[in-house]
Amino acid sequence: MKPLLKFLLAAVALAPLALSDVCATVNDALSFAYEGATPYVKQGFTFREDAWGGDLGLGDKKAVRTQLFKGNSYWFIVGTDIKNAVVTVHVYDPKGQLVDADFWHRGRFCGAFVEPKQTGAYWAIVTVEKSPSERTRWALVYGLR
Amino acid sequence: MHTMKKTILALCAATVGLTSTIAQPADLQDFPAASVDNVIVPVPSEVFIVLDKLGSPNWRGQLRDSVGKNTGNRAQVALLLGTVIADGFIAVQAQDAERVKEIGRDVLNLASAINVRDAVITRSKSIVDKAEKRNWSEVRREFDGALQDVKGAMRELDDEDLAQLVSLGGWIRGTQVLTSLIGQEFRQDKAELLHQPILVSFFSRRLDSMPKKLQKDPLVVQIRKTLPKISPLLGTEDGTKISQDDVKKINQLSSELVMAISQQNR
Numbered sequence: 231m232k233p234l235l236k237f238l239l240a241a242v243a244l245a246p247l248a249l250s251d252v253c254a255t256v257n258d259a260l261s262f263a264y265e266g267a268t269p270y271v272k273q274g275f276t277f278r279e280d281a282w283g284g285d286l287g288l289g290d291k292k293a294v295r296t297q298l299f300k301g302n303s304y305w306f307i308v309g310t311d312i313k314n315a316v317v318t319v320h321v322y323d324p325k326g327q328l329v330d331a332d333f334w335h336r337g338r339f340c341g342a343f344v345e346p347k348q349t350g351a352y353w354a355i356v357t358v359e360k361s362p363s364e365r366t367r368w369a370l371v372y373g374l375r
Numbered sequence: 376m377h378t379m380k381k382t383i384l385a386l387c388a389a390t391v392g393l394t395s396t397i398a399q400p401a402d403l404q405d406f407p408a409a410s411v412d413n414v415i416v417p418v419p420s421e422v423f424i425v426l427d428k429l430g431s432p433n434w435r436g437q438l439r440d441s442v443g444k445n446t447g448n449r450a451q452v453a454l455l456l457g458t459v460i461a462d463g464f465i466a467v468q469a470q471d472a473e474r475v476k477e478i479g480r481d482v483l484n485l486a487s488a489i490n491v492r493d494a495v496i497t498r499s500k501s502i503v504d505k506a507e508k509r510n511w512s513e514v515r516r517e518f519d520g521a522l523q524d525v526k527g528a529m530r531e532l533d534d535e536d537l538a539q540l541v542s543l544g545g546w547i548r549g550t551q552v553l554t555s556l557i558g559q560e561f562r563q564d565k566a567e568l569l570h571q572p573i574l575v576s577f578f579s580r581r582l583d584s585m586p587k588k589l590q591k592d593p594l595v596v597q598i599r600k601t602l603p604k605i606s607p608l609l610g611t612e613d614g615t616k617i618s619q620d621d622v623k624k625i626n627q628l629s630s631e632l633v634m635a636i637s638q639q640n641r
Binding site: 276278279280294295296297299300302324325349350351374 | 414415416417422516519520569573613
């Protein structure tokens with residue numbers, strides 16, 4: 231296995247947190263996530279009421295496992311309340327291949343678009359790429375149509 | 376200042392662009408399975424929407440005359456509540472406003488039975504109001520919200536286990552309906568929607584970690600015995616074809632569970 235890959239695997243913490251489980255300040259990050267999702271709601275995407283979040287150190291990653299269905303299109307949106315932080319989300323298929331068909335980052339939120347080629351378990355991996363804070367709060371929402 | 380902000384944003388974008396291009400295929404299969412604690416459990420409508428795209432399922436035919444009996448047993452009520460919320464999604468697919476309103480009220484009654492009424496009063500009202508207006512996407516969203524509110528309220532009461540049973544009840548009822556519809560007009564692309572082994576594995580682990588008292592609940596016992604029978608039928612390997620016979624078996628197993636949860640076979 232490549233060293234980079236080993237590092238990635240070692241760095242990924244695997245227990246996602248339901249947002250209700252984490253501190254209230256993540257709600258600010260959630261507001262940004264929903265703000266990032268707004269254009270897609272207008273395009274007919276329905277965003278789940280459930281959300282996931284927490285806080286991560288610089289360079290840390292969090293993997294959220296999710297069941298996706300072939301035939302749906304998904305937007306995964308991550309928000310953070312930390313100014314000048316860069317938090318990204320990418321989606322990997324069950325074989326570990328990157329499957330984002332689109333990705334963007336703007337200010338305090340970013341999004342990854344996925345049209346699964348098969349039904350199964352996927353991984354949304356959230357990474358704090360850059361941040362002025364020791365810990366960076368983040369929140370993830372996803373929508374589909 | 377404005378220029379500086381633009382520069383920072385451009386730098387951020389460049390950083391992200393770089394990240395995007397160097398992202399490596401990650402051999403995620405190598406993650407130790409034991410450390411995979413949580414999975415995002417989809418709401419039934421996520422798969423129902425796909426089924427709608429693949430044909431014209433008879434959603435109305437899947438609606439039940441009665442959602443079942445509340446026995447007062449908290450585990451049974453939590454499971455039943457999950458199945459009833461799933462019924463809400465089915466009624467939305469069927470665009471049956473009257474049934475949606477009834478289910479909205481059923482959700483409130485069951486939530487009351489396990490002391491989380493306050494969490495869903497507003498949702499229940501919204502479900503009824505939006506069903507009146509036949510605003511189906513919003514009704515769907517309200518059912519999702521009701522599910523999250525109920526689970527959130529249970530967690531606040533330190534009833535995480537019951538919250539999981541609500542999700543499980545929804546998954547069981549959703550699977551029953553999905554297999555029933557796929558069985559009526561079998562196609563491999565529809566059957567692929569059942570490829571959900573991680574969810575069964577997730578629920579099994581959750582049930583295994585519940586307190587002994589809850590594990591001895593007759594319904595929980597039955598579900599714990601049934602899930603390992605369903606799991607191999609869902610295609611444990613990626614790309615496994617799920618046969619018509621397997622769909623029938625999953626439907627039979629999930630129907631037995633729904634009957635037991637609804638107390639309609641006792």
